Amino acid sequence: MDKEMIYLDNAATTMHKPQEVIEAVAAAMGSMGNAGRGVNDASLSASRIIYDTREKICRMVGGTDPRQVVFTCNSTESLNTAIRGLLKPGDHVITTMLEHNSVLRPLYDLETKGTSLTIVESDAKGNFDIEEIKAAVRPETKMIVCTNGSNLTGNYVDLRPIGAFARKNGILFVVDASQTAGVFPIDVEEMNIDVLCFTGHKGLLGPQGTGGMYVREGVEIHFLKSGGTGVQTYSKTQPAQMPTALEAGTLNGHGIAGLHAALCYIEEYGMDKIRTREQELMWRFYEGVRDIEYVTVYGDFSTKDRCAIVTLNIGDYDSSEVSDELLTEYGISTRSGGHCAPLMHKALGTVEQGAVRFSFSHYNTDEEVDTAIRAVRELAREEES
Secondary structure, eight states: OOSOOEEOBTTTOOOSOOHHHHHHHHHHHHHOOOTTSOSSHHHHHHHHHHHHHHHHHHHHTTOSOGGGEEEESSHHHHHHHHHHHHOOTTOEEEEETTOOHHHHHHHHHHHTTTOEEEEEOOOTTSOOOHHHHHHHOOTTEEEEEEESBOTTTOBBOOOHHHHHHHHHTTOEEEEEOTTTTTTSOOOTTTTTOSEEEEESSSTTOOOTTOEEEEEOTTOOOOOSOOOOOSSOTTOSSOOOSTTGGGOOSOOOHHHHHHHHHHHHHHHHHOHHHHHHHHHHHHHHHHHHHTTSTTEEEESOOSSSOBOSEEEEEETTOOHHHHHHHHHHHHOEEOBOTTTTOHHHHHHHTOTTTOOEEEEOOTTOOHHHHHHHHHHHHHHHHHHHO
């Protein structure tokens, strides 16, 4: 295959990063020391860039204190930290069928240890009813955890009514913003979010191995890991103050330097501009494939706001075969299979077949989208024959 790859797998990771991000990581690799582990220039420089990144994230999500921003490796670590660090045997937690395994697997594990779990069902378009969340609440309900945007259907979840209900009833509200951070505006105060979990390598356009969480002041999470922090060395216990309480070990300073550059890029380019462009490309593709015979598109396209994702199947073709054809014959990179969202596939009726996900970045072009439409049309013709 000599074609230049058309990368339409941005919901997995944004492969095309701003040049500033690449340069920042390279520069950090040659100059950055260990933050909080010394008073030499290299260490202090690392501390400054990490704290400045905390400030930028805090400002982006409407937080009140940069010290409440905790860095992790990714959304998975953030969600595990929040879920395992807040729930105990006897507690009850509510989640939805939209969730990624980063939410589901920790909850299933805790369920075996005495935490009770309610999973709110989704309809065939990938939506759930907040009234079912309300109806599921018990006296021992401790947490509601849900995604801000489905990684499979692209459906956007309005967090405001859920957060308002949770706060009114004294229930913790934990949000998975893997598909929305950096693209959709998030205000943790306005949305009554207690813990916001995010990854750095998707909409935030940063390096892999970066992520984090914003924890509302007053919410105390038991640490997922303990160890070196650079402070209180002679204490037998993990320091209690944030963010040190949840950041044992050396941070990915080189990656955070790249994330800092990515946040600067988003601020300068404009989050609204990024989102508008991604949605233009998504709608262009959707309109081009929705009426093709033998093509089934999943999700709810009745609302304007949605993640830049279109997921489909062609006839009875296995989704992996379709993705393979797209790559080998057209140079188009997509994602097939289960997408780490087993319950969403159950709701869509695609457990066996899986599904092919096209996900768009503002770096993609109209021409690339048109090539993808043509490819789907031609593959659907093969199904007909």
